[in-house]
Amino acid sequence: MKKILIIEDEKEIAQLYAKRLTDKGYDPLLAHDGHEGLEKLKYFSPDLILLDVNMPKMGGLEFYQHICDPRGNPKYPVLVLTGRAELETLFKDFHVAGILIKPFEGERLLKEVDIILDKAIPAVRNLSSRRVIIVDDDQRAADKILAEFTKAGIKAELAGNGFQAIEKMMADPPDLALVKLGLSDLSGDMVILRLQQIARTRKIRTILYIPQEFAIDGSVMEQISHKKGITQMMEYAYPVDLLDAVLQLFK
Numbered sequence: 724m725k726k727i728l729i730i731e732d733e734k735e736i737a738q739l740y741a742k743r744l745t746d747k748g749y750d751p752l753l754a755h756d757g758h759e760g761l762e763k764l765k766y767f768s769p770d771l772i773l774l775d776v777n778m779p780k781m782g783g784l785e786f787y788q789h790i791c792d793p794r795g796n797p798k799y800p801v802l803v804l805t806g807r808a809e810l811e812t813l814f815k816d817f818h819v820a821g822i823l824i825k826p827f828e829g830e831r832l833l834k835e836v837d838i839i840l841d842k843a844i845p846a847v848r849n850l851s852s853r854r855v856i857i858v859d860d861d862q863r864a865a866d867k868i869l870a871e872f873t874k875a876g877i878k879a880e881l882a883g884n885g886f887q888a889i890e891k892m893m894a895d896p897p898d899l900a901l902v903k904l905g906l907s908d909l910s911g912d913m914v915i916l917r918l919q920q921i922a923r924t925r926k927i928r929t930i931l932y933i934p935q936e937f938a939i940d941g942s943v944m945e946q947i948s949h950k951k952g953i954t955q956m957m958e959y960a961y962p963v964d965l966l967d968a969v970l971q972l973f974k
Contacts, residue, residue: 724750725840728769730760730786731804732778740773743829744836757781761789769799771820771839773832776805787817796870800839818867820963839963853973855879858888858902858914864934868901871962877969885909889917892924899928899954899969904947905937912950919952928954930968935960 727744731737732755741751752767754760756778772790776783783803790798800820820839823832855872857879859865865881872879880897882888885906892900900918904911911931918924931947933939935958948956954972959965 724748725770726767727751727771727773727836728754728760728763728767728799729773730754730757730778730783731773731775732756733775739829740832743833747833747836749836757783757786757789760786764790771836772799772801773836774801774803776803787819791818794866794870800874802835802839818870818962821961853877853899854897855969856882856888856892856897856900858882858885858900858906858911860884860903860907868962868965871966872969875966875970877966885911885914885917888914889921889924892918892927893921896924896927899930899972901930901932901965901969904931904933904939904956912947912953915952916950925952928972930954930965930972931956932965933958 727749729737729740729744729751731740731753734755737753737755741753744751752763752769754763758781760772761781774783774786783805787797787801790801792798796818803819803822804825805822806825821835823835855877857865857868857872859868859881860883862883865883869879869881880891882891885908888900888902900915902911902914906914909917915929915931918927918929929952931953933944938958944956947953955968957964957968
């Protein structure tokens, strides 16, 4: 049974969340501020934390910092619950599993929890034997993507530019290359084209991706996606979106 820690200062709302989760077969535990949440973590190891942002004594942001390692990766998947829509942009820069803007329907919460926990334990065999190269010249973004793959048990390595990526993959071809389109030295589609021109790397599956904030025209995307060697092309908002796409290809 999956364990879920609910950190929410409004007790009636917290109990409502707990009842819905219990009815769905989850094992919830309640805390009503960040301090109480940290105390509960001393003896309760959750598969997911539902974290309200605005709370007395210790708010969600401070609590989140307490459960992160020095690189900013949380020890547990966190689903942020907030009534402040402007915080969605802020939390996109954190390694959270998801964000829900209040108010939301109970079914929406259950669906989000199901999705996150399904991704936390992917239904793909021998993930530890799969190897992925992540090609991204934005170090901060690349680290977040790498952390998501590491949590899923997939061996992943970073390449900071296109030429470095080609060299890495020629030396040791991965199962899949995850390539950002807008690289500074060589565009992602050109990296994939180069891989196609080399017999040793020709069979590597590839995902060409664009951060959602840099989205391009749909017709241009469609045109690029048909270029030789591109298995899939996509926009992403959160690193877990890229993980999900890779897991689908591995299935």
